[in-house]
Amino acid sequence: MIVFSACSRHFALSSPVTAARLAEETGVSLRSLYRDIESLRAAGAIIDGERGFGYRLTEDIALPPQTFTRLEIEALVLGLAEVRHMGEPALAAAAGAVLSKVTATLSDRLQRQALHAASQVYRFERRDPPVVDVGLLREACWQESAVVISYVDAEQQRTDRQVLPLAIVYLERTLVLLAWCCLRQDFRKFRVDRIADIQMTEESFRPRRVQMLRDFVAILNAGAPQTSKMILSSQ
Secondary structure, three states: OHHHHHHHHOOOOOOOEOHHHHHHHHOOOHHHHHHHHHHHHHHOOEEEEEOOOEEEEEEOOOOOOOOOOHHHHHHHHHHHHHHHOOOOHHHHHHHHHHHHHHHOOOOHHHHHHHHOOOOOOOOOOOOOOOOOOHHHHHHHHHHOEEEEEEEEOOOOOEEEEEEEEEEEEEOOOOEEEEEEEOOOOEEEEEEHHHEEEEEEEEEEOOOOHHHHHHHHHHHHHOOOOHHHOOOOOOO
């Protein structure tokens, strides 16, 4: 339900969220919003508040109760805060939603620890949002579909090439696409800020992405110092 998602997103806020704000975000009338809130309560969601005061979701029926140590909570909050600083609006919004959903399943004591975590993130310079649609690249990785990119190299030479996208790597100042280049018939790294255009194709390379990514990472790590080796997130 849309209203439930909106309540979940705002769970991490210490103050109640007004009905007018929820109605504006969900695109429904106040009358419909009040009706949906009562339906959620009837379904088991614990939503504190009332008309004229605001609402706060205190128990999320979509997730089972979670138990974390205080250090695990710090790691969770810190990691999601890093995502919000990556300069990609869709991913930042998703990180906020994850934090809200997880926080909704914690006890009151753990909720306070999450809301007032000691670990914080600050960046003097924020990464500029990518010019191309990173979501399209991510979708191509998920679907294991080839894409055609227009790429501008360091010498400002532009080429169109079909690639098999394997992963998007978030570096300190830029994003890098790891891919198999069909033009060069080899693994290649492409700076996302130099990709001028992306076109999805109907060509699938499923189910080879995971193994190809492992092979590429093994090549990148060969001979690299231990402190510089790339570690896949699944390891």
